[in-house]
Amino acid sequence: MRRDLKGDATRLGLMALPVAFFGVFFAWPVVSIVDRGLRPDGAWRFGRIGETLSRPDILDVLGFTVWQALASTGLTLLVALPGAYVFARFDFPGKGVLRAVVTVPFVLPTVLVGTAFLALVGRNGLTDELWGLRLDTSVWAILLAHVFFNYAVVVRTVGGLWSQLDPRQEEAARVLGASRWRAWRTVTLPALAPSVAAAALMVFLFTFTSFGVVQILGGDQYSTLEAEIYRQTARLLDLSTAAVLTLVQFAAVGAILGVHAWTVRRRETALRLVAPERTARRPRGAGQWTLLAGVLLSVALLILLPLGVLVERSFAGPHGYGLGYYRALGSLDESGTFLVPPLEAIGNSLRYAVAATAIAVLIGGLAAAALTRRAGRLVRGFDALLMLPLGVSAVTVGFGFLITLDEPPLDLRASWILVPLAQALVGVPFVVRMMLPVLRAVDERLREAAAVLGASPWRAWREVDLPMVRRALLIAAGFAFAVSLGEFGATVFIARPDRPTLPVAVARLLGRPGELNYGQAMALSTILMVVCAVSLLLLERLRTDRTSGEF
Amino acid sequence: MLSIEDATVRFGERAVLDAVDLDVAEHEIVCVLGPSGSGKSTLLRAVAGLQPLDAGRVLLGGADQAGVPVHRRGVGLMFQDHQLFPQRDVGGNVAFGLRMRGARKAERAERVGELLDLVGLPGAERRSVAALSGGEQQRVALARALAPSPRLLMLDEPLGQLDRGLRERLVVELRQLFGRLGTTVLAVTHDQGEAFALADRLVVMRDGRIAQSGAPADVWARPASEFVARFLGFDNIVAARVTGAVAQTAWGKVPVPDGSPEGERRLLVRPGGVRLVEEGPAWTVESRTFRGSQVVVRLRPAEGPDLEAELPLREAPEEGARVGVEFRVEDVVVLGDDGP
Numbered sequence: 001m002r003r004d005l006k007g008d009a010t011r012l013g014l015m016a017l018p019v020a021f022f023g024v025f026f027a028w029p030v031v032s033i034v035d036r037g038l039r040p041d042g043a044w045r046f047g048r049i050g051e052t053l054s055r056p057d058i059l060d061v062l063g064f065t066v067w068q069a070l071a072s073t074g075l076t077l078l079v080a081l082p083g084a085y086v087f088a089r090f091d092f093p094g095k096g097v098l099r100a101v102v103t104v105p106f107v108l109p110t111v112l113v114g115t116a117f118l119a120l121v122g123r124n125g126l127t128d129e130l131w132g133l134r135l136d137t138s139v140w141a142i143l144l145a146h147v148f149f150n151y152a153v154v155v156r157t158v159g160g161l162w163s164q165l166d167p168r169q170e171e172a173a174r175v176l177g178a179s180r181w182r183a184w185r186t187v188t189l190p191a192l193a194p195s196v197a198a199a200a201l202m203v204f205l206f207t208f209t210s211f212g213v214v215q216i217l218g219g220d221q222y223s224t225l226e227a228e229i230y231r232q233t234a235r236l237l238d239l240s241t242a243a244v245l246t247l248v249q250f251a252a253v254g255a256i257l258g259v260h261a262w263t264v265r266r267r268e269t270a271l272r273l274v275a276p277e278r279t280a281r282r283p284r285g286a287g288q289w290t291l292l293a294g295v296l297l298s299v300a301l302l303i304l305l306p307l308g309v310l311v312e313r314s315f316a317g318p319h320g321y322g323l324g325y326y327r328a329l330g331s332l333d334e335s336g337t338f339l340v341p342p343l344e345a346i347g348n349s350l351r352y353a354v355a356a357t358a359i360a361v362l363i364g365g366l367a368a369a370a371l372t373r374r375a376g377r378l379v380r381g382f383d384a385l386l387m388l389p390l391g392v393s394a395v396t397v398g399f400g401f402l403i404t405l406d407e408p409p410l411d412l413r414a415s416w417i418l419v420p421l422a423q424a425l426v427g428v429p430f431v432v433r434m435m436l437p438v439l440r441a442v443d444e445r446l447r448e449a450a451a452v453l454g455a456s457p458w459r460a461w462r463e464v465d466l467p468m469v470r471r472a473l474l475i476a477a478g479f480a481f482a483v484s485l486g487e488f489g490a491t492v493f494i495a496r497p498d499r500p501t502l503p504v505a506v507a508r509l510l511g512r513p514g515e516l517n518y519g520q521a522m523a524l525s526t527i528l529m530v531v532c533a534v535s536l537l538l539l540e541r542l543r544t545d546r547t548s549g550e551f
Numbered sequence: 552m553l554s555i556e557d558a559t560v561r562f563g564e565r566a567v568l569d570a571v572d573l574d575v576a577e578h579e580i581v582c583v584l585g586p587s588g589s590g591k592s593t594l595l596r597a598v599a600g601l602q603p604l605d606a607g608r609v610l611l612g613g614a615d616q617a618g619v620p621v622h623r624r625g626v627g628l629m630f631q632d633h634q635l636f637p638q639r640d641v642g643g644n645v646a647f648g649l650r651m652r653g654a655r656k657a658e659r660a661e662r663v664g665e666l667l668d669l670v671g672l673p674g675a676e677r678r679s680v681a682a683l684s685g686g687e688q689q690r691v692a693l694a695r696a697l698a699p700s701p702r703l704l705m706l707d708e709p710l711g712q713l714d715r716g717l718r719e720r721l722v723v724e725l726r727q728l729f730g731r732l733g734t735t736v737l738a739v740t741h742d743q744g745e746a747f748a749l750a751d752r753l754v755v756m757r758d759g760r761i762a763q764s765g766a767p768a769d770v771w772a773r774p775a776s777e778f779v780a781r782f783l784g785f786d787n788i789v790a791a792r793v794t795g796a797v798a799q800t801a802w803g804k805v806p807v808p809d810g811s812p813e814g815e816r817r818l819l820v821r822p823g824g825v826r827l828v829e830e831g832p833a834w835t836v837e838s839r840t841f842r843g844s845q846v847v848v849r850l851r852p853a854e855g856p857d858l859e860a861e862l863p864l865r866e867a868p869e870e871g872a873r874v875g876v877e878f879r880v881e882d883v884v885v886l887g888d889d890g891p
Contacts, residue, residue, distance in 0.1 A: 448601050449634040451621035454651035454699060460622075463647070467638040 029400025037243020110212025364431025801855025824882020
């Protein structure tokens with residue numbers, strides 16, 4: 001029993017820092033906002049919850065939010081699961097580049113994703129010009145943008161594990177008389193289920209809290225909770241309605257996370273993991289080539305085309321193609337949109353993202369290590385807590401930072417660290433989600449073997465777990481980095497005017513009328529895209545270079 | 552070297568180890584034998600510190616190990632399915648324990664080479680463990696466990712996953728190797744052949760308790776209880792009333808050794824101690840099983856349980872023949888109770 005106590009102590013030690021981090025930089029700001037909304041003059045006004053929720057316009061928002069999130073999740077899985085398979089099991093030229101390509105959309109500012117799709121399927125967009133087809137008046141534009149945006153979530157989360165599943169398990173089932181489909185369904189699918197559930201959950205959360213995309217493509221017709229919270233906070237200054245909606249979103253997300261934790265817990269098994277290089281091979285036969293071609297086509301239409309249109313517009317000046325918009329980024333214009341040349345946003349974004357990644361990996365890594373051990377109720381609660389930032393309005397968090405972290409002992413308003421802290425908050429759930437399945441798949445007895453051979457618990461973790469999870473760690477770090485680069489909802493509130501990040505600068509440009517601003521926004525977005533692509537490509541390099549290190 | 556005193560481990564209500572006492576002397580090879588679920592693996596895990604004790608203590612070299620973490624106990628444990636580190640090559644696996652003890656690189660390389668020679672895999676340092684056969688993995692696991700020169704080496708079903716021929720060869724190799732190195736060994740297995748071939752001393756476990764302990768030959772000759780006898784593969788067991796030198800059984804009168812306990816008992820007759828005679832044909836030959844130069848004949852009495860007799864090939868009667876039976880006193884054992 002003494003050892004169990006010690007294990008608990010270790011776990012609490014690992015959890016301490018993440019819990020403190022979440023308490024100060026997440027719970028406190030959010031609670032403060034809710035407090036201001038529901039207790040404006042020192043007395044609780046719970047009646048406002050009922051009043052707000054019985055308003056027909058709010059009910060419409062709620063209904064639409066749920067419906068579009070479900071539809072988007074289903075559609076994303078449908079399109080992206082074949083993609084996950086292709087990335088996991090097939091080996092083809094340019095795979096690394098393509099993997100980076102499908103990931104880029106995810107880190108683009110949501111406002112920009114909306115704009116890219118507007119340029120593609122909206123008024124005077126590409127399809128409008130070619131065939132007179134416009135989707136921006138229907139919900140399809142939103143759904144397609146959500147698929148575009150979340151494709152990588154499924155490919156990365158599911159494909160990452162899939163590529164490490166031993167194909168011989170499926171072969172064993174085939175030999176036992178299962179058809180190809182049956183073998184997949186009975187052997188691979190159950191092994192993948194937790195990661196599919198994790199991916200679906202993430203997609204649902206992102207689309208449930210979708211903001212920028214809906215803002216651009218939904219117009220006045222469609223509005224999600226998050227967009228409504230922003231409208232109430234920033235435009236109508238109606239903090240009480242915003243607080244109620246934040247609570248509703250919180251409750252809904254909590255419920256979803258509860259269900260998710262329950263399904264994952266039922267499925268936790270130690271998987272046989274093998275090196276991904278050993279599972280991928282060149283496609284064989286007409287069926288597999290068709291599948292590969294289908295996936296490549298869907299990537300081309302859904303992801304490359306909008307991005308292509310985006311890049312095309314960044315070069316398309318009023319007098320033909322050229323670098324005019326890019327040159328304009330290097331100087332201050334007279335309109336006062338910026339205090340510094342927009343190009344400086346690149347450096348800001350990179351610096352912030354590096355700091356945010358370091359924080360997210362530290363906090364998320366500690367949390368994942370704590371969660372690896374057999375979970376009690378307390379730990380499961382902690383697991384759910386870590387996921388909450390994904391579901392809580394970034395707008396609320398950003399605004400909360402401003403009203404809570406502005407006085408001693410924690411006056412961070414003037415400090416550069418404020419932005420990375422907010423961005424890390426969004427990155428931590430990714431790190432935990434990606435580390436955990438792999439950490440849990442490490443056989444406990446390998447650690448025991450290391451311990452018997454003289455490795456202390458920390459050494460055993462370093463020698464046994466770390467080499468096996470290094471890959472997942474790098475993927476997680478890459479994701480945290482990318483998410484930090486693209487974070488918009490909170491950053492827009494807290495980034496200082498003289499230190500804008502790329503997405504904030506893009507949004508500021510888009511908010512101004514005129515062709516030059518629009519073109520500059522496109523140019524800056526293209527730069528952001530390139531920055532992301534280069535970072536991810538570097539990561540791909542790192543991942544393959546590193547074979548099993550000895551001594 | 553190793554003393555286990557009153558060791559108890561409970562999983563919920565069930566005692567997996569129930570007040571176990573066991574001593575292993577320096578250079579001794581002790582084999583714990585028992586069916587699955589008898590607590591033998593838990594015993595090893597308790598000694599290694601992987602399983603906390605609910606009561607009792609473990610002493611190594613006279614020092615109480617309570618509070619000593621796994622990695623400071625200086626014991627070796629070979630896991631049932633080896634648990635080689637998949638991301639390291641053979642050399643990396645064998646050198647692991649040496650690295651944990653801070654051995655220098657040159658020293659490690661030398662020792663790894665030495666051990667791989669010892670287990671019959673010279674020059675295998677750079678091979679990937681995934682590419683090894685079961686027998687080779689087994690050897691690497693052994694080399695890995697031996698490399699840091701543990702004061703006590705523990706083996707959990709060391710040969711469990713290997714095929715029979717390889718197993719029989721390896722068990723002989725292992726015994727020779729341990730003898731040469733003077734290793735103190737505590738092994739657990741459910742295979743009697745393995746245990747008898749490997750051990751200086753046998754410990755038979757049942758339901759978390761020690762059912763019998765002693766030299767393999769003694770355990771074989773005098774199983775302490777019906778459980779041990781049946782576990783060793785003896786089925787000629789019958790209820791008996793022992794008075795003096797004779798036992799009254801369903802098989803008729805059976806002579807018992809001097810000093811056997813008297814009263815209502817269970818009686819074991821080893822198959823080799825059954826002789827067929829002409830007179831009094833009360834037994835029918837049911838079946839014959841060939842075991843090398845011997846034949847095991849299954850005999851059915853008029854009443855009572857079947858009896859097995861082990862006979863030389865030429866003396867074996869045909870199936871269906873009717874025969875008489877005599878018992879040799881030196882192959883009769885009056886069994887004790889199955890313990891408290």
